Amino acid sequence: MNYTINDLLSLYEDANFYDIEFSKRSIDINFFKEYCTNFSGKILEIACGTGRITNEIAKVASNVEGRDISTSMINKAKQNYKEIPFSVEDMLSTTGVFDLIFCATNAFQHILDNQLVLKAFKNIKLALDSKGKFLLDIQNPNEKKLKRNLNIPYKYKDFLYKGEKIEAYINGHFNNESSIYYFNIDYRKKGISFKNKWVAMRMFTHKEILKLISNSGFKVDECYGCYSKSKYTSNSDKQIFVLSKV
Numbered sequence: 001m002n003y004t005i006n007d008l009l010s011l012y013e014d015a016n017f018y019d020i021e022f023s024k025r026s027i028d029i030n031f032f033k034e035y036c037t038n039f040s041g042k043i044l045e046i047a048c049g050t051g052r053i054t055n056e057i058a059k060v061a062s063n064v065e066g067r068d069i070s071t072s073m074i075n076k077a078k079q080n081y082k083e084i085p086f087s088v089e090d091m092l093s094t095t096g097v098f099d100l101i102f103c104a105t106n107a108f109q110h111i112l113d114n115q116l117v118l119k120a121f122k123n124i125k126l127a128l129d130s131k132g133k134f135l136l137d138i139q140n141p142n143e144k145k146l147k148r149n150l151n152i153p154y155k156y157k158d159f160l161y162k163g164e165k166i167e168a169y170i171n172g173h174f175n176n177e178s179s180i181y182y183f184n185i186d187y188r189k190k191g192i193s194f195k196n197k198w199v200a201m202r203m204f205t206h207k208e209i210l211k212l213i214s215n216s217g218f219k220v221d222e223c224y225g226c227y228s229k230s231k232y233t234s235n236s237d238k239q240i241f242v243l244s245k246v
């Protein structure tokens, strides 16, 4: 299966819809906010989407900007939060010098290929000050969930859109060889499908991501298993790394 940059861009083309879909998500905010409170250095959120987290960080730290590969998402972020500098940039080619760079909400899993992961790490490292930190928030693959019978779509969430309840169903499959989870999100209003999204996400086992981290010249200061900062275990939902340069 070939998932291209155009597939990725069309996934995030409807930034207004994304913005509403994710507007109530708050589970991750405190983790990043706490980390950034009173942070005096320069902070960059890569793959910032419509600025949901960037905006919260900007309330507690003075020097914050956001970047994303999607022009639609960045235009929406600019419209949402006029005081924050947002710009279009591919996280594979991050530029500038920052004291903290973070990548939230599994966005890093949009990088599907190991060579590109290494490229992203290399440029993030170059864009960090010598004492800089990189916070990386990705899923911990759950074998049971990935291998369930996805011929039967399952409901994964609902939310309100323009006053109407929307139910989102997922249907897809996990490719063992590439470790990519391909799935379709079917959005239904009163049981009737009105929108589809086609997603590909790389799943990184703990062992794989640790190897990529160390091959990129980063070291792990901390690894949490959830946003409330419990230590990572193999059963954790998340792998949230605090990385620094070796």
Ligand SMILES: C[S@@+](CC[C@H](N)C(=O)[O-])C[C@H]1O[C@@H](n2cnc3c(N)ncnc32)[C@H](O)[C@@H]1O
Residues within 6 Å of the ligand: 008, 012, 022, 046, 047, 048, 049, 050, 051, 052, 053, 067, 068, 069, 070, 073, 089, 090, 091, 092, 103, 104, 105, 106, 107, 110, 111
């Ligand atoms: C699930 S959204 C998360 C957005 C934001 N972090 C949030 O929590 O609301 C993933 C974002 O990653 C961005 N993205 C994917 N690949 C990217 C890349 N190579 N460089 C920069 N942004 C990328 C997408 O455009 C999208 O806005």
